[in-house]
Amino acid sequence: MVGNLPSSVPTPVRAHLPAPVSNRGASRLALTDGATSAVSWTLTDAVCRSPVSGTSRRPEERETATMANGSGDAVLRSVRSHRTLVVAVALFAAIATVPLVLSAPTVARASTDSATIAVTPVTQQHALDCEAAALQMALSAVGINVSQATLLAQFGTDLRAPVMRNGAPAQWGDPYQTFVGNVDGNFVITGYGVYYPPIVKAASDNGASAEGGEGWQPAQLYKAVAAGHPVVVRVPHLLAPASVGYWTAWDGRQVWYSHRDHAQTLVGFDYGSSTVTLADPADGQLHTYAMAAFENAFALFHAQAIVVSPGGAAVTQAVSPTTGSINIAVRGPDNSLRLYWSSDGGWYGPVGLEGPGAAFSGPAVVAEGNGNFDVAVEGPSNTLDLYWYISDRWYGPGQVGPPGSTYSTPSMTIDPNGHITIAVQGPSHSLYVFWNAASKWYGPGGLGAANSTFGAPALALVGSAPQTLEAVVQSGDAALQQYSEHSGGSWSGPNAWSQVDQQYSAAASTPAVTLYQGPGNSLDAHSASGTTRVGAPGTTFSAPAVASFGTVTYAASQGFGHRLDFYIDNGGWGGATIPGSNASSYSAPSVVVEAGGNVDLAVEGPSNTLYLFWRIGSRWYGPGQIGTVGSVFAALP
Known part of the structure; x- marks a missing residue:
């Protein structure tokens, strides 16, 4: 079955089967151009939880995607165009495919028209520790005070130098695992940053509840802010124009990166004026931007976010x-x-x-x-x-x-x-x-x-x-x-x-x-x-x-x-x-x-x-x- 979805459809994208699947071990979706997407099974659903867009792709370009679960019994084949995403699942290497229903989740907008979380902006203490500073502000907003130094230590560090090719990193560390490079280094040359899994762990280790991932819809972020929960987001400083490239991590993961990558804290939104408010650790200031500009910048960086809320159940x-x-x-x-x-x-x-x-x-x-x-x-x-x-x-x-x-x-x-x-x-x-x-x-x-x-x-x-x-x-x-x-x-x-x-x-x-x-x-x-x-x-x-x-x-x-x-x-x-x-x-x-x-x-x-x-x-x-x-x-x- 063909799911008629625009190519810019937000993730997660859900592939719904008409009957439960006995083997649901697949964990990642790998595309032929090297892009990857996290995948999980929920009874009859295969859910791609991060954007499936990879490097630049021509309209109508065809590609094969494989869901690997260790036994190789679930394969997805996709065709991606400027208008349509088509996915079929072949189980146990069978020739026949199972019909799918593709859908992107609909998230109701926050029922309140505006909200602002009180936060004291801070400035990052190192050239590249924006993630620590953004998380520090988010934690402070829910009553948890912790230093940037402590958070950096909790992220961990991979100080190995990148393998450069044509002036760009071709192979480097995995920011989904730890902080990559020198926190006082030259951006995307000797130092980079860290992505959501270590940030979520650091938030949890300091007593907060945190939910992180890629493929968030903006409406989800605004609902979190309306609930009093700040959100660490990745968007450029001052929402400057940006582009995305890829390197291969030492562990084989394809990692997106940008020379404009930056972590900030979303602390406010206003549907009436169509604006958002970000606490930016680059200058220690609160900035208000057009909602559309923020959402476009947020989508470019794989819609990565961490919602921080008070301590959960233990x-x-x-x-x-x-x-x-x-x-x-x-x-x-x-x-x-x-x-x-x-x-x-x-x-x-x-x-x-x-x-x-x-x-x-x-x-x-x-x-x-x-x-x-x-x-x-x-x-x-x-x-x-x-x-x-x-x-x-x-x-x-x-x-x-x-x-x-x-x-x-x-x-x-x-x-x-x-x-x-x-x-x-x-x-x-x-x-x-x-x-x-x-x-x-x-x-x-x-x-x-x-x-x-x-x-x-x-x-x-x-x-x-x-x-x-x-x-x-x-x-x-x-x-x-x-x-x-x-x-x-x-x-x-x-x-x-x-x-x-x-x-x-x-x-x-x-x-x-x-x-x-x-x-x-x-x-x-x-x-x-x-x-x-x-x-x-x-x-x-x-x-x-x-x-x-x-x-x-x-x-x-x-x-x-x-x-x-x-x-x-x-x-x-x-x-x-x-x-x-x-x-x-x-x-x-x-x-x-x-x-x-x-x-x-x-x-x-x-x-x-x-x-x-x-x-x-x-x-x-x-x-x-x-x-x-x-x-x-x-x-x-």
């Missing part, structure tokens, strides 16, 4: 109803999955539930009535994986959701009958639910359609016996929306719980209330009586955590300056107390209440430690450092 905890032991599951180094537990007043661990490459989200944990525990996490290839504890032994992973099913931290709950339900953000920002009955897993059940769910859902049991489930999500226009389960097991929704532009984090729910980060980094609560402002603007820099004990509700969030804020609703929300001072909290926290009413808060601490704060009576203690330096790493919620 830890979760549950209390055994039989022994009172607290189990804390964390996302460990190299995407491992680890567990810490308390027993007889002492803390133990970590025990590795799974090694590197296992956990690609924050985990979720529940305690069963018999004292067993269950941990769910987004696994490799966007699976939904489950680990379970029975009689002093851990098992798993068991794959609950297939590849391409899970794109968020799971939300998990267990009813009085021992039935577990898990909700996740599914493919194309849908809402998926999986459930267990009679020791068998079912799903996914598609609760929310495509573009309905942007972040981890919040799942809770509500009502009187028999209780039913409720799922709360952030919609694409930053509204709070709710789905309800009925007594027969059917679902209805979404039901609008707020106006647009009101929800800017994953929510957290109890049977009585749902909390979320509101406009201007506030903390808001929705209940049967309406919406209540719990924390004032400028107080909340993560998704909240919430737990109840009798008629009392407890909530916690990462506050300004990486402090840890705690709120109590006992007939009305009180002001924040601060169990953790500045520089104590670098992720969304987790809160549990023990059988006697004591409260425990777990959070990623400084230098990726695991911190615990505990409340006995009305007095706070801690932090107690349970996990050592480098033991806990936040992930996008």
Whole structure:
């Protein structure tokens, strides 16, 4: 099938097959002219996540593209012209091709007409460290202060000299892996820069959530800014005219480069005046440009961007109803999955539930009535994986959701009958639910359609016996929306719980209330009586955590300056107390209440430690450092 798309179609480009593909191992799309594009599979979709344009190409020029997955069983052949992109997939080297539907995602523009993020512009401290300076500004805007020197060290460096040919680099380092060249060198001769993967890692290592890539649509960037999330973008200084060339990295990757390549921070947009505002580290100034000029410059540099937001999910905890032991599951180094537990007043661990490459989200944990525990996490290839504890032994992973099913931290709950339900953000920002009955897993059940769910859902049991489930999500226009389960097991929704532009984090729910980060980094609560402002603007820099004990509700969030804020609703929300001072909290926290009413808060601490704060009576203690330096790493919620 031919997809009639203009050659300038934004990526990702999605190739949709009419049936699931059993082998989805392909990871890159290689074109005959040397250009490459990242490719991933999501059930029936092959998604090219970066621009497929390479070097200059004549109209109607034909080319062959190969998707290599190690076994060579998936091949794409494409014809690119000035009007049409045609792709067909041959599976297992079969002669017949499978019909495809090609589409570029449609992203609604930000529902607000303009937004500006307060940021203090800085000047880059080296000739070529614009990426460090741009990231420094973005991190500062979400309450994280870190030096350019620290960020440069985290990027790493490849100081090998390039192989030059006709005055241009023909072979050099890989900026997708590390900083290439001398940061004080001669641009594109002895020094260059670094691309989004190391920048994303550095942002995460300093306690932020960051999502980077190529092929972003401008509307996605403006929606991020409207949510209070600055964006590191690659556009020339003063949007000067530019061109793109290519070199081959030592690892064989084809790398685009430009003599005008430059990193800046997008901090504002205005649809009314059709302008954007950039914080430029080249001169330490804020500049306002025509939106069209910015978008053209942005597209030339492969539409590369990093959205920076407050700390994501890293830890979760549950209390055994039989022994009172607290189990804390964390996302460990190299995407491992680890567990810490308390027993007889002492803390133990970590025990590795799974090694590197296992956990690609924050985990979720529940305690069963018999004292067993269950941990769910987004696994490799966007699976939904489950680990379970029975009689002093851990098992798993068991794959609950297939590849391409899970794109968020799971939300998990267990009813009085021992039935577990898990909700996740599914493919194309849908809402998926999986459930267990009679020791068998079912799903996914598609609760929310495509573009309905942007972040981890919040799942809770509500009502009187028999209780039913409720799922709360952030919609694409930053509204709070709710789905309800009925007594027969059917679902209805979404039901609008707020106006647009009101929800800017994953929510957290109890049977009585749902909390979320509101406009201007506030903390808001929705209940049967309406919406209540719990924390004032400028107080909340993560998704909240919430737990109840009798008629009392407890909530916690990462506050300004990486402090840890705690709120109590006992007939009305009180002001924040601060169990953790500045520089104590670098992720969304987790809160549990023990059988006697004591409260425990777990959070990623400084230098990726695991911190615990505990409340006995009305007095706070801690932090107690349970996990050592480098033991806990936040992930996008």
